[in-house]
Amino acid sequence: DIVMTQSPDSLAVSLGERATINCKSSQSVLYTPNNKNYLAWYQQKPGQPPKLLIYWASTRESGVPDRFSGSGSGTDFTLTISSLQAEDVAVYYCQQYWGTYTFGPGTKLEIK
Amino acid sequence: EVQLVESGGALVQPGGSLRLSCAASGFSFDTYWMSWVRQAPGKGLEWVANINLDGSEKRYVDSVKGRFTISRDNAKKSLYMQMNSLRAEDTAVYYCARMDLWLSPFDYWGQGTLVTVSS
Numbered sequence: 001d002i003v004m005t006q007s008p009d010s011l012a013v014s015l016g017e018r019a020t021i022n023c024k025s026s027q028s029v030l031y032t033p034n035n036k037n038y039l040a041w042y043q044q045k046p047g048q049p050p051k052l053l054i055y056w057a058s059t060r061e062s063g064v065p066d067r068f069s070g071s072g073s074g075t076d077f078t079l080t081i082s083s084l085q086a087e088d089v090a091v092y093y094c095q096q097y098w099g100t101y102t103f104g105p106g107t108k109l110e111i112k
Numbered sequence: 113e114v115q116l117v118e119s120g121g122a123l124v125q126p127g128g129s130l131r132l133s134c135a136a137s138g139f140s141f142d143t144y145w146m147s148w149v150r151q152a153p154g155k156g157l158e159w160v161a162n163i164n165l166d167g168s169e170k171r172y173v174d175s176v177k178g179r180f181t182i183s184r185d186n187a188k189k190s191l192y193m194q195m196n197s198l199r200a201e202d203t204a205v206y207y208c209a210r211m212d213l214w215l216s217p218f219d220y221w222g223q224g225t226l227v228t229v230s231s
Contacts, residue, residue: 040217049207049221097215101159
């Protein structure tokens with residue numbers, strides 16, 4: 001199975017500043033015939049189910065603010081929040097969906 | 113509006129059984145793969161099982177193979193999980209989640225139902 005790791009475990013960022021979360025997969029999730037990375041990002045706020053933010057590593061889900069962006073390919077990926085808002089406080093998970101489905105351990109994002 | 117509503121969670125003794133249900137509305141249920149994903153208290157997310165459009169293909173995480181059975185009833189727009197031989201480590205919130213295809217992310221999630229396995 002593909003193992004997902006994330007860094008950092010937790011992150012404190014000032015309002016309006018940039019937040020960056022990293023995700024690494026134990027093997028490539030890039031399928032070269034279609035050039036797609038089978039990688040998604042989710043946001044989970046306390047007491048709520050996860051919400052899909054990004055899929056195919058960099059495609060924003062409908063309705064997700066454009067301050068959220070995803071990048072990377074192969075085994076290394078990044079979620080960036082360009083200007084942190086108070087409502088972005090949450091745990092963020094990356095997930096690979098190449099073959100089976102495994103999640104990273106999560107990164108807790110707080111306001112500094 | 114897409115809605116997924118889970119039910120059936122309860123306190124059950126180790127070795128016991130439970131059946132979870134997920135009622136879907138707001139979309140064409142029979143055109144989507146569906147999954148169960150669980151989250152132990154204070155822990156991360158773990159995919160448990162998924163099922164294809166007509167229920168003919170089912171996949172499971174290794175830790176539940178032989179104990180859990182996923183199923184669906186398209187006429188009732190419902191997803192199910194029969195859970196047998198429950199263990200303490202199965203304690204979690206169980207979410208049902210929708211998928212476009214076999215290899216796709218989970219685009220809608222229910223609110224979850226809590227399963228507690230304890231004596």
